[in-house]
Amino acid sequence: MSIAAEPTREQTRARYPDEEGYVERGGVRVFWERYGEGPTAVLLFPTSPISHSRLWKAQIPYLARRHRVLTFDPRGNGRSDRPADGAAYGYWEYVEDGRAVLAAAGVDKAILVGLCDGGGWALMLASRHPETALGVVALAPCLPYLTPPHSNYTRFPFADPLDTDEGWAKYNLHYWRRDFRGFLEFFFSQQIPEPHSTKQIEDCVGWGLETDPETLALADEEAPLPWGSTEEAEALCQAVSCPVLVVHGELDACQTRERAEAVAALTGGTLVGLEGAGHLPQARHPVKVNLLISDFVESLERRTP
């Protein structure tokens, strides 16, 4: 099985950015975009370099009608650099990339929105730099050590050769090197389990193919973790002082309900559970997620006239 090295031809977009640019930190260039002019800024964090900023394609055109929407591609995918050093993919690097994008776009404070890893990064930015965060929307948030990881990730060792490629044994470096597309197709079929999701799965597989297994392995498995204990993860959440909305799909095969509940409880946030939704509700249930985000933004706008 060959890996498509060239990026897939980009689809047409419902809305194109009004401004774009790069920020550079430690020699790594990160690409960002701005859509819309509204008074309130919404920063849509990327998630792991298994995808890039098009992950938000169903949010951008809606939110940008009223708000100033910022996106960026994660280091490791999209139009951002793909450093060959695991240290470049540490959690705090993505957090600081987000802060650098805010500065480059001339934004002091934003609603920070993220999915999975990106939800964790949004919470981390709000915790370390509360002056940047009006509020956080964390979809299926991932914060290491906060709770035990989803059992799908603990069934097989990532770096060891396995004698099976069945199911979650595909979450394995050697399989990625043999059949990266096969891994992506499996992974996203698990993460988008709703019926009639062929388009969303196809999109995600295409974005995944814009990176490569070595980059993804550096980012997801070799990068330094931001802390080493549950207590540190809890302390980080407790230090978040802005309003927080946590969204969890009941069919999520990546992040557990327990983790979403912990984030909501420790940040004093609100948890919204989505019945019948998987790990990517923003892609598969965009109207619901868009309304949740815009209601949250508007509630904060009313609070700070």
Next chain:
Amino acid sequence: MIVDQAAREQTRARDPDDAGYVERNGVRVFWERYGEGEPTVMLVPTWSIVHSRVWKLQIPYLARHYRVITFDPRGNGKSDRPIEASAYDERELAADALTVLDATETERAVLVSFSLGAHRALLLAAGHPNRVSGAVFICPSIPLAPRPSDQFSYPFEEPFDTYHGWAKVNRHYWLVDFRGFLEFFFSQMFTEPHSTKQIEDCVGWGLETTPEVLIATAHAAQVKKDEARALSSQIAPPVLVLQGTEDAIEGSARGIALAQATRGKLVLLEGSGHGAHARDPVRVNLLIRDFVESIARRAA
């Protein structure tokens, strides 16, 4: 295995404002009305393999602007299910449509038909020009040109050892694996990627009728080529034909031929299959609306 019971109905984007039955020769036909605007648009039913929910993506949009009438074809939905072939003569379906226009006190309507619905729409538009102000034909199944070579080309009455592909259009197969036929047929109707929802919907509506009903429809009298040509040349109201270029049921030659024969306007829908109104609803809805507006301007 044949699932007998009706699938639980999905929620609707818009519910009807009025509904009722008409009865002709003991066969009851169920109709619905949505909206109050002008003019009236009648969404003509197609083959009884589905019912009026096949228009589910047209109704809520068109009803914002117009008065929309639908009815379930005899053989499916809330209409009766006679099993005599004569009950499914195209003239019966055209007469049902006329009776629904009467029952809803509709003087004139723009007809929108799909696939086999073209037969009844053509009969109505040519035979009752005073009741029809325009006609939209979506991927018409009208025998003015041949179908692609394989479609409906195997003997319907003969039993075979296996039923691959279009050989599934066979009464013996329908009686043992009706769902298998429906799944095949609708996979041909929606050849576009990412059509699982449309296919699932149509299979569900197909399961609301029976193979016996569809066997009756297969033996019913349709509009034949010469008559189709004559009716087409008689049509007075304006005609719009919407034809998918990738129509794997009828091909595109029939739609093109109908537009020529009726001196109508032809719009080729690039990349669309047979169920264009279900799979590309925004494009089709806007084309229908533009057509209805052009008729209103002409009348004014």
